[in-house]
Amino acid sequence: MLQIRWHGRGGQGVVTAARIFGRAAAIYGGKYAQSFPYFGTERRGAPVTAFTRLSEQPIRDRSQVYEPDCVVVLDETLLESVDVLQGLRPGGILVLNGSRTNHQGLKFKLPENTAFYQIEVTSLAQEILGVPIVNTAMVSVLAAVTSWVPWEAIKKAIQDILPSHLVEKNLRLAEEAFHRALALRQVASSQGGEGEPNSKSKGNLHLPADNLQPNLPTPHLVARTGSWRIQRPVIDPWKCNDCLICWLFCPEGSIRRGESCTSIDLTYCKGCGICARECPRQAIHMVDEALISQGEGERLAGIS
Numbered sequence: 001m002l003q004i005r006w007h008g009r010g011g012q013g014v015v016t017a018a019r020i021f022g023r024a025a026a027i028y029g030g031k032y033a034q035s036f037p038y039f040g041t042e043r044r045g046a047p048v049t050a051f052t053r054l055s056e057q058p059i060r061d062r063s064q065v066y067e068p069d070c071v072v073v074l075d076e077t078l079l080e081s082v083d084v085l086q087g088l089r090p091g092g093i094l095v096l097n098g099s100r101t102n103h104q105g106l107k108f109k110l111p112e113n114t115a116f117y118q119i120e121v122t123s124l125a126q127e128i129l130g131v132p133i134v135n136t137a138m139v140s141v142l143a144a145v146t147s148w149v150p151w152e153a154i155k156k157a158i159q160d161i162l163p164s165h166l167v168e169k170n171l172r173l174a175e176e177a178f179h180r181a182l183a184l185r186q187v188a189s190s191q192g193g194e195g196e197p198n199s200k201s202k203g204n205l206h207l208p209a210d211n212l213q214p215n216l217p218t219p220h221l222v223a224r225t226g227s228w229r230i231q232r233p234v235i236d237p238w239k240c241n242d243c244l245i246c247w248l249f250c251p252e253g254s255i256r257r258g259e260s261c262t263s264i265d266l267t268y269c270k271g272c273g274i275c276a277r278e279c280p281r282q283a284i285h286m287v288d289e290a291l292i293s294q295g296e297g298e299r300l301a302g303i304s
């Protein structure tokens with residue numbers, strides 16, 4: 001039996017990713033499969049976990065997956081607050097969506113002989129879908145690096161599960177992600193591994209395992225909802241008239257009336273975007289965190 005654990009954030013489609021992979025295996029891939037979520041805090045931006053099991057035999061185990069063969073992480077910021085590697089078996093696979101090349105100071109250690117694949121698909125999702133939702137992309141990446149489920153089966157399951165108006169763009173995203181991941185696997189193979197999952201190959205292209213140190217997150221870190229954010233609200237001071245309607249709607253109480261203007265407390269802002277939707281003057285723009293760190297936030301928000 002193969003067990004997969006999916007990590008993402010509320011609103012990123014983690015549960016749907018687990019369902020698509022399971023359906024592809026069971027209905028179109030000739031296997032038995034199970035997929036189900038872990039019901040924790042179900043809020044947009046909150047860490048969410050889901051599971052998929054695949055087997056050649058009927059699956060009787062209905063428990064959560066505690067010792068996965070594979071962990072798929074849809075959002076690299078989770079590495080700062082969730083022990084995504086917990087229970088990952090030696091010789092297992094870690095598939096991470098992210099672009100960071102320096103993971104020093106993070107809190108986990110890769111188990112022995114882990115095949116590690118890092119790929120950045122958030123910008124691809126933003127480009128094709130117009131939103132940073134990467135579930136179909138990461139399902140396709142997993143199919144490409146493991147070959148556990150045929151690619152044609154993944155496409156059919158996406159068509160079955162997604163609402164019809166989302167299918168075309170998600171298939172385009174999935175196809176592009178699949179081919180990029182296949183290329184990644186070939187590079188991993190040429191770097192000394194055999195290119196097959198659960199062999200002793202290492203697709204560890206960006207992240208030296210030694211950079212991941214064992215430790216568990218401290219409680220205060222988990223409670224800081226600012227670490228959930230993948231997009232940041234940026235207020236245009238030229239449009240904002242300090243009416244504080246955004247403050248009324250913010251579920252985290254992250255909006256402050258400063259001395260001269262309204263501001264956002266990024267320690268707790270989880271990036272849900274409600275303030276941007278409710279602002280009557282369209283003074284708040286949601287900007288990708290990755291672009292903010294490159295100093296591009298204000299330009300992208302159209303603030304001059």
Ligand code: SF4
Nearest residue numbers: 240241243244246279
């Ligand atoms: S709702 Fe818009 S205009 Fe009003 S304070 Fe918030 S950002 Fe400014």
Ligand code: SF4
Nearest residue numbers: 250269270272273275
């Ligand atoms: S400041 Fe805006 S984006 Fe941040 S938590 Fe509040 S409503 Fe959500």
